[in-house]
Amino acid sequence: MKTITSNLRIFWEGTIFSYIALFGWLRPVTYLATKIIGPLMQMFFFTLLGTFATGTENAHFFVIGNAVQIAALSGIYGVTMSIGGERWSGTLVYLFGAPANRMMMFFGRAFMHIIDGALGVVIAFAWGVLLLNLDLSQTNLPALGLTILVTTLSTCGLGLLMGCLSLITANVGFVNNTVYFLLLIFSGANVDISVLPSWMQAISNVLPLTRGIASARALIDGAEMAEVLPLLAIELGIGLVYGLMGYFLFKWVEISAKRRGTLETI
Amino acid sequence: MNIKDFFRYWRTILTVTEMTLRHQMNDSFVLFGILVQPILIAVMALYMLKDSAANAAMFIVVGSGLTGLWTTQVFASGNSITQERWQGTLESLVGVPTPLGMIIFGKNLANVTLSLLSMIVSYLLAALLFGYSLSVDQPLLFFPSLVLSMVGFICFGMTMAPLFVMYRSVQQWQNTMEYPVFILAGFLFPILLLPNWTIPISYLLPPYWAAVAMHGTSTGNASVEQTLFAWGMLILFSILDLLIASRLFKVMLYKARVEATLDVQ
Numbered sequence: 369m370k371t372i373t374s375n376l377r378i379f380w381e382g383t384i385f386s387y388i389a390l391f392g393w394l395r396p397v398t399y400l401a402t403k404i405i406g407p408l409m410q411m412f413f414f415t416l417l418g419t420f421a422t423g424t425e426n427a428h429f430f431v432i433g434n435a436v437q438i439a440a441l442s443g444i445y446g447v448t449m450s451i452g453g454e455r456w457s458g459t460l461v462y463l464f465g466a467p468a469n470r471m472m473m474f475f476g477r478a479f480m481h482i483i484d485g486a487l488g489v490v491i492a493f494a495w496g497v498l499l500l501n502l503d504l505s506q507t508n509l510p511a512l513g514l515t516i517l518v519t520t521l522s523t524c525g526l527g528l529l530m531g532c533l534s535l536i537t538a539n540v541g542f543v544n545n546t547v548y549f550l551l552l553i554f555s556g557a558n559v560d561i562s563v564l565p566s567w568m569q570a571i572s573n574v575l576p577l578t579r580g581i582a583s584a585r586a587l588i589d590g591a592e593m594a595e596v597l598p599l600l601a602i603e604l605g606i607g608l609v610y611g612l613m614g615y616f617l618f619k620w621v622e623i624s625a626k627r628r629g630t631l632e633t634i
Numbered sequence: 635m636n637i638k639d640f641f642r643y644w645r646t647i648l649t650v651t652e653m654t655l656r657h658q659m660n661d662s663f664v665l666f667g668i669l670v671q672p673i674l675i676a677v678m679a680l681y682m683l684k685d686s687a688a689n690a691a692m693f694i695v696v697g698s699g700l701t702g703l704w705t706t707q708v709f710a711s712g713n714s715i716t717q718e719r720w721q722g723t724l725e726s727l728v729g730v731p732t733p734l735g736m737i738i739f740g741k742n743l744a745n746v747t748l749s750l751l752s753m754i755v756s757y758l759l760a761a762l763l764f765g766y767s768l769s770v771d772q773p774l775l776f777f778p779s780l781v782l783s784m785v786g787f788i789c790f791g792m793t794m795a796p797l798f799v800m801y802r803s804v805q806q807w808q809n810t811m812e813y814p815v816f817i818l819a820g821f822l823f824p825i826l827l828l829p830n831w832t833i834p835i836s837y838l839l840p841p842y843w844a845a846v847a848m849h850g851t852s853t854g855n856a857s858v859e860q861t862l863f864a865w866g867m868l869i870l871f872s873i874l875d876l877l878i879a880s881r882l883f884k885v886m887l888y889k890a891r892v893e894a895t896l897d898v899q
Binding site for chain 1: 679
């Protein structure tokens with residue numbers, strides 16, 4: 369019982385402090401610019417590009433795709449920085465030196481970003497309804513809420529893996545930006561996956577977001593929860609696989625760095 | 635900063651340009667903005683416009699290249715003074731006899747020159763990977779358009795750099811400055827898709843006139859008069875931007891010397 373309590377405390381404190389540390393340098397206006405206005409501008413750009421390319425009747429395809437894709441903002445950048453920031457701020461040594469449960473410590477880094485990311489997607493949908501004529505009248509809203517939560521969770525799984533990459537490469541900004549933009553193509557947010565070549569479709573199928581976006585589109589077109597549950601189950605599974613890959617990489621980095629004495633020199 | 639300075643310090647400008655080019659070629663963030671992002675935007679646009687991509691390919695190549703130019707403008711040129719502060723070299727630059735404006739001009743020249751790569755890479759992508767036949771419809775008008783656009787971007791960057799370093803509140807919006815200009819300048823779709831009230835804002839942006847000149851001459855959709863008008867606007871905005879930048883540099887240096895906060899983060 370004591371161990372469980374201790375692990376939960378590590379999870380919770382890691383969650384709160386890593387999030388506060390990440391956003392401690394931000395002023396409210398920066399948060400507003402990065403998490404609210406920025407995503408709106410991204411949605412506007414791709415929706416206008418999409419309607420220019422395919423006609424105004426398809427606007428909702430791009431609005432929904434880009435709204436759900438906002439999850440990657442917290443999932444990729446936020447989670448990565450929560451883990452990679454330990455190295456840049458010189459606290460990695462203490463983190464690896466602590467006798468704390470690694471799994472609790474590791475997954476705790478993503479928790480707040482799941483909530484923050486899901487909130488970001490909800491705000492993006494609100495922008496869609498208010499400014500881009502997105503119609504949610506046929507939508508099963510609880511199912512859409514579940515879709516948002518599952519998609520954010522799976523994206524954070526990829527973020528955990530990317531965060532560990534930030535411990536072994538100095539070019540994490542380059543990698544993160546590239547992955548974020550690749551998701552815009554491969555997840556089906558802006559391009560119908562069926563028009564992509566088969567090798568690109570194969571990649572789409574193993575990425576988070578792909579099924580989350582498909583599920584959101586189906587729900588907004590009037591589908592019921594039961595119809596999208598299989599998509600969400602796979603989406604969740606993909607996120608867990610990425611998260612576990614990240615965890616094992618995290619363990620490997622710790623062991624390797626301790627053995628070679630390269631904790632902060634990688 | 636005045637016109638005579640450009641003749642007096644041209645060697646310095648070229649040296650700064652060379653050094654900045656060498657430096658930026660090793661900066662993965664800059665390379666992302668110049669190479670990766672425009673390529674991915676071009677790929678996306680080519681798939682989105684698949685039904686009309688053969689006709690729109692040149693428009694997409696130029697448009698995605700312009701997105702690379704603007705991204706570099708916001709992050710590299712906008713930070714050209716701030717970056718010196720981060721590296722602890724700002725005091726030395728202010729202390730040398732060469733006006734700071736000339737040094738920043740050289741840096742911006744390097745950034746804009748380097749970002750031309752984004753257009754070349756987008757061109758190669760559309761031609762080699764997607765197999766589109768691409769040609770510039772009015773090459774004699776396109777290349778002056780390209781040069782005037784570069785000058786326009788450099789001069790616009792000269793106003794951004796001191797603003798970013800003096801007013802942190804402006805810099806906080808840096809990450810959100812990319813897409814609004816992609817939209818308002820009509821890089822990848824015409825501004826006619828936008829509400830009427832945004833049109834005057836587009837007219838006030840040098841990137842819009844760069845897009846008009848370059849899209850018009852590359853696709854052949856603009857008359858000579860329209861291209862000449864866009865050139866005129868680019869020249870006008872370049873002069874205005876240099877005048878504004880000259881004033882901003884004076885204010886910045888005065889504030890830095892009086893308030894002694896040159897290196898305070």
